[in-house]
Amino acid sequence: MRLAGGNRQTGRQRNWLSTVGMSGTASLGLLIAGCSSDPGGSGDTAAATPLERGKAYYTTCAGCHGNNGEGIAAMHAPRLAGMDSEYLERQLLHYRADIRGGAADFYGVMMNGRAKALGEDDQAVSDVVAYIATLPEPKCSVSASPFEAGRKHYATCVACHGESAEGNKELNAPSLIGLEKDYLVRQLTNYRNDVRGAHPDDTLGAQMKVSALVLEDDQAVEEVSEFVASLHEPLPSSAN
Numbered sequence: 046m047r048l049a050g051g052n053r054q055t056g057r058q059r060n061w062l063s064t065v066g067m068s069g070t071a072s073l074g075l076l077i078a079g080c081s082s083d084p085g086g087s088g089d090t091a092a093a094t095p096l097e098r099g100k101a102y103y104t105t106c107a108g109c110h111g112n113n114g115e116g117i118a119a120m121h122a123p124r125l126a127g128m129d130s131e132y133l134e135r136q137l138l139h140y141r142a143d144i145r146g147g148a149a150d151f152y153g154v155m156m157n158g159r160a161k162a163l164g165e166d167d168q169a170v171s172d173v174v175a176y177i178a179t180l181p182e183p184k185c186s187v188s189a190s191p192f193e194a195g196r197k198h199y200a201t202c203v204a205c206h207g208e209s210a211e212g213n214k215e216l217n218a219p220s221l222i223g224l225e226k227d228y229l230v231r232q233l234t235n236y237r238n239d240v241r242g243a244h245p246d247d248t249l250g251a252q253m254k255v256s257a258l259v260l261e262d263d264q265a266v267e268e269v270s271e272f273v274a275s276l277h278e279p280l281p282s283s284a285n
């Protein structure tokens with residue numbers, strides 16, 4: 046996979062500094078202060094671990110996605126905690142390259158700017174994703190769902206997303222556990238309307254687009270989303 050591995054050290058410090066310049070939040074300032082006063086350290090911000098850098102980058106995300114990555118419905122920002130790291134990395138790189146988002150994607154377009162602001166190379170993307178991987182995962186409670194109509198539609202999704210919407214790493218299909226109904230409806234509608242998954246470089250999105258078109262109408266989209274959204278217990282909320 047082109048995103049994984051490789052030497053992405055180059056420009057890390059430049060990245061870091063541009064992120065700090067972009068954000069100016071208190072916690073970034075503190076972290077920097079902590080780094081430069083490290084008695085054993087070189088004073089080089091590159092000495093921070095990926096997790097420390099990722100945590101600092103995440104302060105620019107928390108206002109919308111929540112301190113625990115649980116998502117904030119009022120901001121239309123989905124849960125990130127518990128999502129597969131490769132999936133998250135791919136989405137961020139797609140936002141950076143305008144493969145996802147864009148003017149037709151009312152809520153997605155704000156992520157284009159956020160993802161690009163992470164830095165000049167992709168190291169910051171892996172760092173922030175490494176941090177997100179440490180946030181608490183939502184719990185699943187599949188048997189409790191009362192939404193039978195949605196469960197029937199979901200039968201066409203099982204092969205890729207799994208019985209409990211837990212996702213399938215081999216098929217690159219993300220977990221859907223913990224995503225809100227409105228977010229799910231929007232993504233499925235975006236896939237169906239060529240707003241997501243239509244870019245020629247979005248091979249996996251194109252697969253999902255075909256699957257979204259299997260749902261017969263908007264009501265089916267609503268019902269399957271209601272069902273999937275019922276498969277989880279809410280994450281502990283940290284936000285407002």
Ligand code: HEC
Nearest residue numbers: 105106109120121122123133136137152153155156159173
């Ligand atoms: C201004 C609010 C806002 C900020 C700040 C923000 N996001 Fe988002 N993010 C959103 C919204 C809204 C969406 C959903 C877009 C959609 O509906 O398609 C989203 C979507 C995403 C997705 C796609 C999730 C998925 O399940 O496909 C990822 C990944 C993501 N954001 C990561 C981040 C990271 C990392 C940061 C910080 C660097 C960040 N976001 C900052 C609002 C924000």
Ligand code: HEC
Nearest residue numbers: 201202205216217218219229232233249250252253256269
């Ligand atoms: C052929 C396999 C396949 C099937 C069947 C499938 N999906 Fe997907 N789905 C994927 C892949 C792969 C992705 C990730 C695309 C990407 O990485 O951009 C995805 C992404 C999604 C997303 C976006 C998640 C997010 O966090 O933004 C949603 C929502 C979704 N699928 C719902 C469904 C539903 C509901 C069904 C059944 C109607 C379904 N999928 C059927 C493969 C599939």
